[in-house]
Amino acid sequence: MLLENKRLLVTGVLTEASIAFSVARLAQEAGAEVVLSGFGRGLRITQGIAKRLPTEADVIELDVTKPDDLAAAAADIDSRWGALDGVVHAIGFAPAGALGGRFMQTSWEDVATTLQVSTYSFAALAAAMAPLLKQAGGGSIVGLDFDASVAWPGYDWMGVAKAGLESCCRYVARDLGPQNIRVNLVAAGPLRTMAAKAIDGFSRFEDEWAPRAPLGWNVHDAEPVGRVVCALLSDWTPAVTGEIVHVDGGAHAVGTGAATEG
Ligand SMILES: NC(=O)c1ccc[n+]([C@@H]2O[C@H](COP(=O)([O-])OP(=O)(O)OC[C@H]3O[C@@H](n4cnc5c(N)ncnc54)[C@H](O)[C@@H]3O)[C@@H](O)[C@H]2O)c1
Numbered sequence: 001m002l003l004e005n006k007r008l009l010v011t012g013v014l015t016e017a018s019i020a021f022s023v024a025r026l027a028q029e030a031g032a033e034v035v036l037s038g039f040g041r042g043l044r045i046t047q048g049i050a051k052r053l054p055t056e057a058d059v060i061e062l063d064v065t066k067p068d069d070l071a072a073a074a075a076d077i078d079s080r081w082g083a084l085d086g087v088v089h090a091i092g093f094a095p096a097g098a099l100g101g102r103f104m105q106t107s108w109e110d111v112a113t114t115l116q117v118s119t120y121s122f123a124a125l126a127a128a129m130a131p132l133l134k135q136a137g138g139g140s141i142v143g144l145d146f147d148a149s150v151a152w153p154g155y156d157w158m159g160v161a162k163a164g165l166e167s168c169c170r171y172v173a174r175d176l177g178p179q180n181i182r183v184n185l186v187a188a189g190p191l192r193t194m195a196a197k198a199i200d201g202f203s204r205f206e207d208e209w210a211p212r213a214p215l216g217w218n219v220h221d222a223e224p225v226g227r228v229v230c231a232l233l234s235d236w237t238p239a240v241t242g243e244i245v246h247v248d249g250g251a252h253a254v255g256t257g258a259a260t261e262g
Helices: 019-029 042-050 067-080 108-135 156-179 202-212 223-233
Strands: 007-010 033-038 059-061 086-089 139-145 181-188 244-247
Touching: 007 019, 007 067, 019 033, 019 223, 033 042, 033 067, 042 059, 059 067, 067 108, 086 108, 086 223, 108 139, 108 156, 108 181, 139 156, 139 223, 156 181, 181 223, 223 244
Parallel strands: 007 033, 007 086, 033 059, 086 139, 139 181, 181 244
Antiparallel strands: none
């Protein structure tokens, strides 16, 4: 099986619609052992959702902005497994003031929160887990991106955070490559998750995505994204790092309205 005996930390499971839920489900089906993380008021919700996986997963408390939580999560995994084969970073957050078309009015405080949770945390999580990945002889870190090469309606400072994440991925890949740790992003098309619902105007490009994507697109199905995350966690991409794989039905490759009938 693709992920036989892989020990994985999957962050970002909040609801069954979460991209990370699809990743965790598919990873278990492919033979992996999975531990989830949750935080704050969402922790209890994540614990409830963990029961809906094929095998109930343990949930570690991890607010990725707290160095103590990162250290405690690493210690928990160390005592559980002594090593780690893969990490999924499926974390993003922006305060309302940083989203929804108020780009030019957003305060630095709101921008700082957005960048800390959605960009810096990728490197912080990678740094905390790198010793455990090294202990396994190397491993794979995968994050979730939304194509940051253009400006989108409503996405605003989260778009800036994703542009930063794309660059962050390349630097983390540079620094962890010598330890045989691969670091990649999956740029997903729009999916109807809690994070997406928080973005005013997001529905506009949800509606436009399917007709534009050569392969079509279903905003309710995170499985195509989960499958590619699992592929990147597996041993089948041994020379891929610092990469962004688009899982968006091909929309990134065409201009507006480029998809043709028949
Ligand atoms: N939904 C989309 O359309 C879409 C598209 C491309 C990329 N993404 C990205 O996918 C990732 C997962 O989001 P999702 O769409 O599945 O939504 P989601 O709301 O299900 O997941 C977001 C997760 O971030 C977690 N989180 C927020 N702040 C945190 C913190 N301080 N510490 C730890 N965890 C924290 C939440 O608990 C939640 O589990 C995000 O990076 C998001 O930007 C989403």
